[in-house]
Amino acid sequence: MPPRTLRVDNFICRSCLASLRKRPSTAQWAFRHSSQAAQPLASEASSRRTREQENERQKTLETLGLVKGSRDARVSVNYFEQGEGGKLRRLRDENEFGRSLSDPDGQAEIRMKELEQELEEATQFTKIVEELWGKQGAEKLRKRVTSQDEALPKPSLLLLEEDWTGQDRTRIAQLNNMVRTIGRKARGGVLPLKRINSLWKYYYAARVALSKKWESVHGDIWDLLWQILAADHPNNPNRMSHTHVLAKDMQSAGVTLRDDQQLLAIEATFVNGLQEDAITAHKKLVTTLGARPDTFVEFWQLGLRMYCLMGDIARAERVANTLLESPYEKDPRFLLPFIRMCAEKPATVEKGFELYQRLRSALGDEITIEDYDQVISYFLTSNETEYAFYIFVEMMTSNTVDLHGTHRVPPSVASPFFYGKWLKRLIGAGDLQGAYNVLLHMKSRGVMPQAIVVNGLIGAWLRSGTADNIKNAEDVAWAMINARMQFLSVRKDMKNLATYVRLRQYGEGWPRANLETFSLLAENYKERGIHPKMEELWRTFRDAEIVPNSFILNQLLFSYLQSGQGKHVAALTHDLTNQYQVEPDSWTFMALWQALAINRLIQIPPGQLLMEVSRTRSLFAETVRSAHLLAPNGIDVQLARFILHSFRKLDDKFGLLLAYRALRQIFKFEPPDAVVFELRVGSVDLERTAKGKGGLRLMHAGKQIEDYLKRRHDELIAAGQLNAGDDLPEDIRQEELGNFVEIFLQNQVELPGDKNMEQALEQAATEMGLNDEVTNREMPKHSTAI
Template sequence: MPPRSVLVDFSARDFICRSCRLGLQKPRALPRWTARPAPSRVLARQSSNAAIAQPKPPPNTTSAGVDPSSGDDERRELMQALGLLDDEKTVRVNYFEQDKSGGVRRLASAEAFGDSLHGDLTSGAGQGKVEDMIQQLEEASRLFKLLEQVGGKDQVAKLKKRLAEDLVEVDEDESETSLELPGHITETILIKEEGWAGPDVQRISRLNRKLKRVAHLVTRRESDISEHQRSALWKGYMNIRKALVSRRNAVPPAAWDLLWRALASEREDNPNRIAHIAVLARDMQNTGATLSDEQQLLAIEAMFIDGHEKEAFDNHRRLVTTLGARKETALDFWQLGLRMYCLVGDLERAERAVENIAELPGSKDPRFLLPFIRACAENPASVEVGYDAYRRMRDMLGAGMNIEDYDQVIAYFLASDQTDHALYIFVDMMSSGSTNIKDTRKLPTTIANPFFFGKWIKRLIGLGEVENAHKVFLLMINKGIIPRPVQVNGLLGAWLRSDSAHFMAQADSVAWEMINARIQFVQLRKQAANFGSNVHLSPSGTGWPSATLETFSLLADSYNQRGLHAKMEDLWKAFRQAEMAPDAFMMNQLLFSYIKDGQGRQVADLYHALTDEYAIKPDPLTFRALWMAIPANRLYTIRKREYQQEIPHGRTLFAEMVQFTSAFEHQEFDYQLARKIAHSFRKLDDKVGLLLAVRGLRQVFGFYPPEPLVLELLADTVDLERMSKSPRARNGLLRHTQRMDRFLEDRRLELVKAGALDSGAQLSTEARREALSRYLEGQLQESCNKSNLYPQGVESAEAEAATQMGLVDLLSSQ
């Protein structure tokens, strides 16, 4: 720092003043995300930035950008003495241009610099480059559209992702060259580039850059290695792998460790971990590198999983005297061997591995026996060995044997159809090992009942093991225990919810077995009545219980959703043969099946037949099916001259709905059903019917039309979005909206004037929906009054419609 005294010895060299130090500062590096200038314009653009960033200084300002008036007198006198304070001088900027050959020439003025910087973009070769760039962009756009047509949007997304990854990789390549690591780390992890020829030099250099990037993350602990960085490192290694393996000791040990650490990490975003380990281990062995004990075990496991089973077993046997005898690695070594031998079914060697593990000193988790139990359960000849191994594990665990352990072992035996042994283990689980039924010839009554098995089945279905639950049902039937229908229905529901063709076929098979059992029961009941009480008839079948109404409902729902109308008709025939009283759900499935099959005209007759014969009470879903089936909704178009003969269908159906008002109690009226009803009258231009339907929905069913439905009815459309695309129709919608808003505002003012609402408050939800309903009814009433459809008078037409729609009481109360 300069001395504080005004008398400065200017010949001294032992200080740097603040102004000079500011001038000596290096310019800050541009962030990575800023655009890179073209090489031929770097110098010129820097000069341009200097000219823009340093405008002509005002009077009393130094060339260093320091205002002397803001400092003290000492600094001013010092700058004056150094010649930095000169009011007569101005800043002078020189402009330069660099051509493609690297030559630099000085430009005459700022105008010349601007022409040089921007002129090539509007004329000459620069214009050609711009046009080429635009053409390339258009070709890329056409390519993406073509790929989207051929391969779909997923194919385009994959291509764009690859292009983005390539751009990121290029950006990383440029940034990796600037990474700085400690010298001792750089020397140990980088592969020497000397002695390589041709493209191998570039590949080695590229791999070194990736190694530097990973080492940078590892040493600084900034973040975990990302999936992209791991993929880039693997790609760089595979590009030069053959050349590296051909030379012994070409890769430093630290580089191998870094590759292993990055590529063999056990993470969710490293799905190719095993393949990486197999390749790295093989390459390290071929190049003479030393693998640690943990790496050798991982290498053997990776070889086995990667399909090189013989090589894995050879390496495992070779290391018996080293890793298999060493205290630190013996347990992991023999457990790995046990898993491999079990997977290939070599139970003899697997059993020897079990004994070796059991003889090892120290504590060990008895669950190491699970792979052995599974392998034994898969072979009918060794089932007993597997069961003994289970008992051994249970004894070793003692109180530590949890329910998940039992579930695991039971699943092993069920998967191999060893249901008896699975039952033994389930009994152990339920009795905590106090009950052993393996040596009993007959199951005790506490076990041989559907309630005990029902607990097992419920647990299996809850775990999603529906196939094993089916096997337990078969075990029950084989032992003469008839399952409860509700239990089997639970399995049917799980099968049908799975959306699996195999499970649906099984559900069909079992359900029809139950339906046949029900039909057989009905037939035997009739025959027994003819023979008298002295004759006892027993059913014959597969042992499944008789179907219930739930069984039929499950099948009906499945057939309806899949559009299997033929099967639905067969099911209905069987339903009648089973002499069961249907409910609304079963009837609804049948009605919707007819609608989906294009037989909507039969729905009304079928509904009346079912309700008359079985006295079924309809529900809201029933009326949705009936409204979907009337001609106004079933047919694509109806000619105007047929309106009058179709209008009674809607009015009669509305009267039917009013008759069963109780079906809509204790629940909110369905919006889609109300919308379907209103548009049914609108499509037939039944203005009076629509007016009474809106009133009836409000007063009888408590439904108030929301704003979208009000606009639809006033605009005479079912698709507001489509209608709004037309300018003329859009203006009409706007007018309806403005009128509706004015009506709501007038209603608000009325409430304010009456003192029921504060002046600044808005309408409540209830008040708003009531006002919207009143506005709609008023508009519909006005439309009826203006219509020439009712020469006998609107009041007379309303009275007739009210009679047909069951709303006489409603009209009389108006």
């Protein structure tokens, strides 16, 4: 009611203002449908209104002329809306004013549709789960989802963005968004690397803003950051640097770190290079974490690792004794860092071996092969091969043979076979330097290693590709070659001496090189393109009186090709195969076909063209004579490709047709799609052809092949060999593609009015070593045209 001292027409009471702001029907509809919880509140508020207040309100409205039916209703009201930046916008009418109150951002209808869609999807999902798992299974799933949702960061625990302004507020908002995303994506599992890095990026960007108001960061936010950024997982490679910064910020914010967090923070400080700070922090916790039963072992093991990395043997030994004398349960493998530190220095290597013996005794039957390998690697890395040998013998003999302190090694142990097991194990594990140290140790004890084992190390060195390993491989391989040459020299000299005279080989005790040794060097020199060394190796190989095989022959041939001396390949191949009776293989013929002038030179002088045609046909005849070496497993596709393109480049149409027929009949060759296109288009590089004007040729060739296959498909269906609707089987398709190429090549030969065609074919067949069956082959009648 208005005060009595004022006139009614100059004052509007609060109830009247409330009626002016009353929502129209559209706003009421939005509120009714947006939340059912609003209905009991509205009914409760209206029930509290007394009849007297309602009557008083009606009188006031009648006085103001705001009641429907009142004759003097002449009051006009203007409505405004304040947007961002304080700017006012006038609204059109009362309906727009109601919508502005009920839906300020204009997204209510969109949100309602999204909620209705989510509700419908949830209902359908629940029905499906109940059908599959029953009501009990659906209830278990609901509880699990509920527990996961409870683990998400609650909106009330996020950073209040209103506490910051400007750029700081933007960074806090970005961090909040990332925390929400992390909460949704984590679901109790491990986050991917990209997500962890994003969280760190936004947190690091907001650190300056957060440092101004550390008290605004809720404890749950710190827990979430620690859980993600300090997780020990391969997806978190920067774990220690993240932990170091995060722990400092938490301490600055006054957050009390848990015991496990304090230990990890000390380790992170040490790893990040602040070793003295980490040691100081560790010492401060001696009376707390270092005395509690639940943290005693972990605390002192951390100290032992730090002292070992710093090389402080005295303190490390005191900590190790503290752990060994403690009554708490622990894994004796905590001594491994101490053993490694002692094995690195000659002055303490004996102490390291004693610690190994204590570790072996403490583990007993629980010691594993991996434990032995780990300790052995410590001594091998520091070049203390003698102690490593002691441990390896104990591992292989189940501690029944103890060589420590003895001067004589049993023959069963001091044998190439026993050492060979060790070398194979080290080479397989990738410890090449350790294997080399074992070789030197064998030679120092007068035990000559087996050539097969040393070749294995040479091959591993060469495969690694590093300069030091390649140098070691060459040095050892040539030492073995020298041993071979000395052996031959001694054997030659002994022929001229009396039978009772014996000569001994001198040198460094390396085994004699064999064919595998030369093959390893030859392959490496070929791959590296070092032709002078290859020639030196080949000269030595001939003097070494070792019968070559096709592998080392092929390395030599390809080395000549790479060095631009392909013209010598054919003569060299014939000499070596005749001298050593080496049977060529696919790689040998690959080198021979690549060595042809048509494949080596950019252009052949016109006067030499006929001679090159004759050479190419002669090489094909030689290839046919070696069909028993190539055909059993089918000819190599690349070799067949080189053969066909060699004839095509020479424009020897008769030779190309006969070569293709022979490859199909004798070598069981079926051209793949790429070779079919190359022969149809007349190019060895389809990608390059497609970029130029040849693209039209490719399109035309593709259409021609497709039409041919379609026609053959229809003919097979009409003949009853295929059912209607079935695709062309792959084997039939491959055969038809081969027929297509042969028809195409045959059409290139069969020129109208050419009476000398049969004579030219017979001459070409004779030069190419082919019989009449290949020459007079007839295509099926259904495949005589394309």
